Amino acid sequence: MPGVTGPSDRLLDCVLDLLVAEGYEGISIRRVATAAGVSIGAVQHHFATKDALLTAAMDRVSQQFQQRLERRIAPGAGPAEWLRAVADELVSTGEERRPASVIWLVRMARAAVHEPTAEVHRREWQQVEDLLAQLVAAARPDLAEQSVRDEATVLLALLDGLAGAAAVEPGRVPPERAEALVARHLDALLDPVRPPA
Amino acid sequence: MPGVTGPSDRLLDCVLDLLVAEGYEGISIRRVATAAGVSIGAVQHHFATKDALLTAAMDRVSQQFQQRLERRIAPGAGPAEWLRAVADELVSTGEERRPASVIWLVRMARAAVHEPTAEVHRREWQQVEDLLAQLVAAARPDLAEQSVRDEATVLLALLDGLAGAAAVEPGRVPPERAEALVARHLDALLDPVRPPA
Amino acid sequence: MPGVTGPSDRLLDCVLDLLVAEGYEGISIRRVATAAGVSIGAVQHHFATKDALLTAAMDRVSQQFQQRLERRIAPGAGPAEWLRAVADELVSTGEERRPASVIWLVRMARAAVHEPTAEVHRREWQQVEDLLAQLVAAARPDLAEQSVRDEATVLLALLDGLAGAAAVEPGRVPPERAEALVARHLDALLDPVRPPA
Amino acid sequence: MPGVTGPSDRLLDCVLDLLVAEGYEGISIRRVATAAGVSIGAVQHHFATKDALLTAAMDRVSQQFQQRLERRIAPGAGPAEWLRAVADELVSTGEERRPASVIWLVRMARAAVHEPTAEVHRREWQQVEDLLAQLVAAARPDLAEQSVRDEATVLLALLDGLAGAAAVEPGRVPPERAEALVARHLDALLDPVRPPA
């Protein structure tokens, strides 16, 4: 039954709301309970410890991210279109997608100092890079394997950097500018200037 | 007497050490005092509130960052060399420079949910982009103003993304690979494939 | 089940004991917890903040005061007897009633510098004056409305002044003297020297 | 050199200001120092302990009170006028005299739980009652000694009660009403209805 969300999911959504609003330090079982309108004991009934709650929240983020990615991969589209769609999802600009960027920033900062979070982050980002590499290879069959990998790594770093900048510095990097820069980068990647025969 | 650091600076260094070791949530006045080997009251004598302590620590990071940048700008070097030096400073790879990357990640995540931090971050990153734009313009006088700005923004985003990835995912993005990718990007930027006459 | 007092009431009684023993500055959650033989957390489980604790304690005083007043109003007694009974309750002399006087003094001093306390005090004392005015009007139907109000205000001020003096200066104003002076004042009020026909 | 106020007196005035503004709990050496614009050490240079500071502040209140009383006793006036003047000073109504009432309330509440304060208060209020008794005796030579004493005690209690009520409950007992009630009471005391010959 897709789309069905139990009481646990409601709690996790409250966790993510708090995370976006006040960062990692804004999370406490008490506040989650208050935000969800349930008792403290109820939260602890579903998630025995605070760590379990946070881990579950991070898992939920991962799932939602995967779902959004899959939804973007339209059947019948060419690799270039897929690549643009995935890049657009990753750069995640615009007011309604800012929460995703903020959560990503918070999670990455936590990963830098919290090994369990780091493991999840590494696995996931490796998968994303692999996906990008696949699409680049398909769109640019002329490139050598190493070049494909390099392009994928650079692209992912660029998308991460732009997403963070757009979320925190909308003045310097407005959403539409971030998208335009991504498009420019992909243009150069997908339609390189070829030396004349 | 250069290099002399008062008791305040020692406290701030302890704050930064804790920040790198355990992230933002690892900071408490008690732990800072313990780490510095002084009483809690002593910490609060120098920094009235926790916020003042953290703000001062962030300022110290900014100062150190500025100093490192200035030290990189060797007199007599051309804009291309400067650009490579600044980029190397920003991508900040290697074990001994990991603390800088971690602090940068933590600060950015905080900026996403804490407006005062965000303001400092914005001001500073705008200056960094301005510096990059200056250097790009000097190294590529053929580029139009808008293209210069685009290259600067893309370069900074790429450096941010690679620095974060290198700090959190050394498996996927080892330090030397991050540097190589930066070099590759700068090569393309500084020595573009020119159409034949 | 009359007389049943929950754990909250026990805490409030400890608050009042501390208040009488050491005044407003003697109150701290820690000391209340110690006096009640419970943990600090337990106190804060019942009263989230110190202010809530003090407010509840003051409410308890008000309730007890109201109950004592009502117990004094015997059915079938004339207004003169009622007036003497209420006055006796208000002047509140004697060792066993000193706590009531001390709490009243502490509360009034707090009302002078703490608006929320002042509001409660004003409402309550207005009701007391109204009660006195009613009784005076009933006992002295010959008095004009304004005179009744004046007598009530003067009587309440006198009772307050004597109660405070008896509590703090038992040498100058011993309990029995305070009662005698009240009786004297009420004698003059209830049986005025009438000009002969 | 009367009227000369050293730095100590400035500190004491700050103490009294804080007392009126926030009550006894609002006093701390830190805040007094801040309010006076001096360092904490400077305050402690003049008053070794917090208790010494508060004791000195209370003494200053006593001195100022005595001075105001003496200034009211105009030479050449009859005892009735003196009595009215002293009563007016004690009831202390009006916005500009509210601080005096508040300090008196705070001091009395403290006296109820702090023996040293109680001793000072008792001594002083005994003197005030003695003064009132003297004036009553002079104005009403027909009264027996006990009656004089009773009238003095009642008068002082009434003045205290009205002063406190006027300070805390200006709605129920406006300043001018307090003065009118005092005048009414003194009228009855000084010009009693005498039985016709």
Place this chain on the structure above:
DNA sequence: CATGAATGAGAATTCATTCAT
């Protein structure tokens, strides 16, 4: 005389967790 560093105790409050119901 005055300052500021330093300390240690105590303040209120929030927190995660356990347990009985």
Place this chain on the structure above:
DNA sequence: GATGAATGAATTCTCATTCAT
């Protein structure tokens, strides 16, 4: 399944005081 009482540790912060300068 769910609730609320209770606890003990930890939080930031304020406080009075001592001491060296």
